[in-house]
Amino acid sequence: MKENHQEWICGPLVEGSGAAVASVTAVSPASAYAVRVQAFGPAGSSDYSQELIIYTTPAEVLWFRLDDRSGYNKDSLELSEDRRTVCSQAPLGIVAQLAERPCPTGTFLPVDHIVGDFAITRGRHAWVVDVDPSSCVVRVGVVNATKLPDWFSTSRQLSSPRFEQDSGHDSGSEEVETAQPSLLITIARGRLFLPRGQTVSAAGSTNMATEALPLPRRLTVCLDHDEGWVAFYNSDGTPSCFCRRLVDCSGPVYPAFGMLGGGKLRIHPLDLG
Structure with missing residues (x-):
């Protein structure tokens, strides 16, 4: 995850197969974040997904x-x-x-x-x-x-x-x-x-x-x-x-x-x- 084109930050690691949900709490109001996902398994790691832009609310x-x-x-x-x-x-x-x-x-x-x-x-x-x-x-x-x-x-x-x-x-x-x-x-x-x-x-x-x-x-x-x-x-x-x-x-x-x-x-x- 990265904010406003800054450096990438490692998000939470989610274990298990099938659908997975992760929460990211260390975000700032009125900001834009780019998010990408990578999978890990016995065969190694996948490529990163395409970036998804997420906008936070203007306040708490x-x-x-x-x-x-x-x-x-x-x-x-x-x-x-x-x-x-x-x-x-x-x-x-x-x-x-x-x-x-x-x-x-x-x-x-x-x-x-x-x-x-x-x-x-x-x-x-x-x-x-x-x-x-x-x-x-x-x-x-x-x-x-x-x-x-x-x-x-x-x-x-x-x-x-x-x-x-x-x-x-x-x-x-x-x-x-x-x-x-x-x-x-x-x-x-x-x-x-x-x-x-x-x-x-x-x-x-x-x-x-x-x-x-x-x-x-x-x-x-x-x-x-x-x-x-x-x-x-x-x-x-x-x-x-x-x-x-x-x-x-x-x-x-x-x-x-x-x-x-x-x-x-x-x-x-x-x-x-």
């Missing part, structure tokens, strides 16, 4: 499950036994409404929220989410603990699920970004909708417009609690940052998810190999 992987207690709507959401996957049951009326036309900003629709069972209070952490591309509306992001009563204790009515922190102004260049108590991006009909603000494109340029992008197979969320920001990455192939936003980290912050209509998402078990 956070271990958590979905919380089935605080505000979890059992009538609309269904959790898997390991609490790593959640499915949303779609009311027919909402499905028909969203299928007929996109949800305009400012409308009110019921969004079922669910959070992770681990509160982040310091450091930088990342987690990877798989979203079923056929999902109606799925939201992925983070929420400050102070926002949870608004989500779970009062009403399930939220403004348009595309923009949680819309300032109401059309001219983004004159706006000053402020830290939000919750920040989620929206996935709908196989598209990913980014909120207003400094958006990082695949080419590395930035703009202030709202973008709709193809949904990646895996989406990485990275929260830096110490610096007060959350970033979203495309984890297909070479990682690239979609956008980074300020978020209120004055208290505990939870991984957060919202679902409207039928859909499915899974916390990818990177920590399980």
Whole structure:
């Protein structure tokens, strides 16, 4: 194994025949590694395999499950036994409404929220989410603990699920970004909708417009609690940052998810190999 075109490092030796699994733990976040394999046996050693490039997450992987207690709507959401996957049951009326036309900003629709069972209070952490591309509306992001009563204790009515922190102004260049108590991006009909603000494109340029992008197979969320920001990455192939936003980290912050209509998402078990 070698990192960023440095010298090769000997990885773990795996004994036995047939399928074999090896774990490599001495890796750095936000790095690219080239991996190759060689077999040994009574007849000698084989040639090295072709190199496989592996990219690590932008921060330490956070271990958590979905919380089935605080505000979890059992009538609309269904959790898997390991609490790593959640499915949303779609009311027919909402499905028909969203299928007929996109949800305009400012409308009110019921969004079922669910959070992770681990509160982040310091450091930088990342987690990877798989979203079923056929999902109606799925939201992925983070929420400050102070926002949870608004989500779970009062009403399930939220403004348009595309923009949680819309300032109401059309001219983004004159706006000053402020830290939000919750920040989620929206996935709908196989598209990913980014909120207003400094958006990082695949080419590395930035703009202030709202973008709709193809949904990646895996989406990485990275929260830096110490610096007060959350970033979203495309984890297909070479990682690239979609956008980074300020978020209120004055208290505990939870991984957060919202679902409207039928859909499915899974916390990818990177920590399980």
